[in-house]
Amino acid sequence: MSRVVGDTGAARGSRVAVEELPAGFEITAALRRGDLSAVEVVTERISRIDSLDPLLGALTDRDLDSAVRAAERLDRDRARGVPQSPLAGWPVTVKDSFDVAGFRTTVGRASDARMPEHDAPVVRRLRDSGAIILGKTNVPVMLDDYQSSNADFGVTRNPWDPSRSPGGSSGGAAVAVSSGMSVADLGSDLYGSIRMPAAWCGIYGHRPTNGLISKLGHMPGRPDARLEPSLSTVGPMADHPRDLLLLFQALVGLETPVPAGRSLVLPAARHRSLRGIRIGLWIEEPSAPIDEETGAAFAALAGALRDAGCVVTELRGTPLSSAATLELLDVLKDIELAHNLEPAAGRGRLDVAAVWAAWEQQQRLSERWTGLFDTLDFVVAPATFGAAPPLSEQPEDERWVEFHGTRTRAMDFHAAWSKLTNVPRAPATVVPIGLGRESRLPIGAQIMGPYLADLSTLQLAVLLEEEGVVGARQLTRQW
Template identity: 45%
Template sequence: MDTTATGTAMLAAMATGEVSAVELTRAHLDAIAGPGAALNAVVVVDPEGALAAAARVDADRAAGRPLGRLAGLPVTVKDSVDAAGLPSSHGRAVDRRVADVDAPTVRRLRAEGCVVLGKTNVPEWLASMHSANGLFGATVNPWDPTRSSGGSSGGASAAVAAGLAVTDLGSDLAGSLRVPASWCGLFGHRPSNGAVSKLGNMPWPTGGLLEPLVSAIGPFARSAADTALVSEVLFGADGLDAAGWQLHLPPARVTRLADARVAVWTDDPDCPVDAETRAAVRGFADRLADAGAVVTELTAPPVGGAVDLELFQRLQAAEVVHGFSADDLAAMAVRAEAGDAVAARYGQSVWSALRDLEAQRAATARWAAVFADVDVVLCPATSRVATSYTPELTAPEHVAVDGRRLPIDTVSDWSRLSSLGRLPATVVPLGPGMRSGLPVGGQLLGAYLDDRTPLAVARLAEEAGLLRFVAPPARSRAAL
């Protein structure tokens, strides 16, 4: 069994006795220490804790005790997400901490039998599409070590793509799950806001009780089936809300591809897409149509353009500022007074922030009208394939997209637009780009809290052979 096999296949192998949880864990630890080390994806490893957890799974199986849905699967955890007993950081030494308790997402994974191997790399402040920082250095893409694996969950995406872990977590404010999944050729799911608890994530304050209003957190995986399985484990209320609130997501609208209504969206005046990304999205749409889906054009998107991108940037700043220290906030105020328009977003008034939250809900309502007539919207997850590092392994300031030289941050704009309505988004690998040969990703959007529909369309497309994970070059993988 290759460590880039699906989690579903690994669960079946453990169930038949082909491999034990301890053997599977050792294989992944060997991959991390061996060929995976060159990626610099896993920056904290806990071999003793992982092997002990795997041994407990094997003992429970041997004794006939009930097992969790993910029992024995080796996983890693994004460094900004708390895992009890392991350090957490958002790429800075100054506020790195050892977690006392698991974040709700990690607790749910462990409760279903996952074996936590360690933590994966992030950029400083989680604020880059290149996962590099002064603590651990740069994570590189398993498809091309001169390129980024994405950010801010680039360590997670590289680890899962290279077979160092079965799944990992991607927090996603402005594409931090969707861009890395796309650039590493993975499936992933950015859930509807509030469907999965995001407590226990830096840079949120230690012990913070507020659920973020803009970002979300979900899984990376190497198959649509694994993505759906892990998502079901993560869904649900947590923290103080769990005392009375329960999450009842509706069933998927679609049970056959022939019943699916798909709208395609590839054009926005302020979000250019390069030719190979557009061709990959359109090619998948054609395959869906050939499979019987009703495919149409989204001719009047409910969000788009510079005004909505600026709205999202303000919403993004209003969330991020809650993680600032007083010194961080004071430094940003100095920059704002000097005329820095980006810094000024962090000092917006309460009045302005609340109006923006109303506008966010209005976008959700406009999307609801779209989803009255379609089941999913297919669009790019990012504007282009993975970008290159500079020779110093830092992020470039500008990248080329569709013949234009744009700031690097714009690669997230398709994620920003689709997040504005708090929508679920399932990332799907669309194969290698026709020019670069690198992974291209699309996203299937669903209506707010209709997460199971885009997950179902991805799974049905996978079962029909329209989508599949392709392992990166063998130098970054290991076999069991």
């Protein structure tokens, strides 16, 4: 199998085949069999970085010598029979906004970078699981764009077409994974910063239930912060759903301070087969339109799901179906950012009563969302309006989109599906479902479940990939 990667040296939109490297779970098996060494695994990714990053601009910082030394230690330990961690030997990158000891932390701007002495908790868990960090990946300034470009670290380009956006704010992360420069990356998600880049770059991403994975040690959060955010989340990004599941299991866990007696036990995945799974397909939503080729991709997906034995119901709306839900999310965003930043321009300060009223409204919507799953197992919806849009040199606040006679701020337009589905604080797993008929670019869907159903949405992604309904095989077949 080969990954299709854009080539700016040829005609616009042309692509070249890049040899597919093994997924993380395949690396684990090969290391255990002795077919590969960790050094070989890491040097393969370094070679990919050397050849592709000058074109794609995914990495902002790297320490490849240290990565090779870490691989050498792992190989020595393995030779001595030392038990290996779940992600041992996986070469990974980390979104630039996370603290990684030995690397600077930025939000797309060198002037306010910090040099952390310690890893963020999620990075510590990544290392403790045996992953080897190659470097940091690019983000937009203040993580506030659906592109991942900035004056200090440059433009990050979509591997499928370098004239297109890779998404934001975890755009560098998605590009590093999609192009094979790393096995996996860490993303953070407030307005869709995991889901949009995963969809546009044709990979998998997981926005977890709030609170399962720590966001401490993440900019623009304060370095001494002890409170987890109320809305945004941290989740893994990978090129295979089995890797995504393994990463989630390694990263999940409560951080201090934890009240005495509090424990975290997630419900097990409920399905081992696609047959009989009840899926609500939510694609008609006035607050979040989709283009024609996305509609066609979802029609094909509905047929494939039915052929695989799923019971598919087309939803004409959900408890989140309202422009008021989008307005609520903007308020909730301001509440979260108020801990680190001034409220968004033009919104003024939120008083305490308004904060509690917004949280009450969010809780009511969350409970109504959970009620959907009395008769459904999952809801599947678009991750975004359509395929990746062209890169723009205009400032983010000056970009607008006109669709069916309605003019909308570009950020709100592209992020509408992610914003709607962020409100219940429940899991959403992005899967690639095919290529657009005209754009020939990846189209992504998000698999959603009730609160704490992360293992179920991740397992469904695995089952769908195994049956060829979604994933790299689907993209290759359509190409």
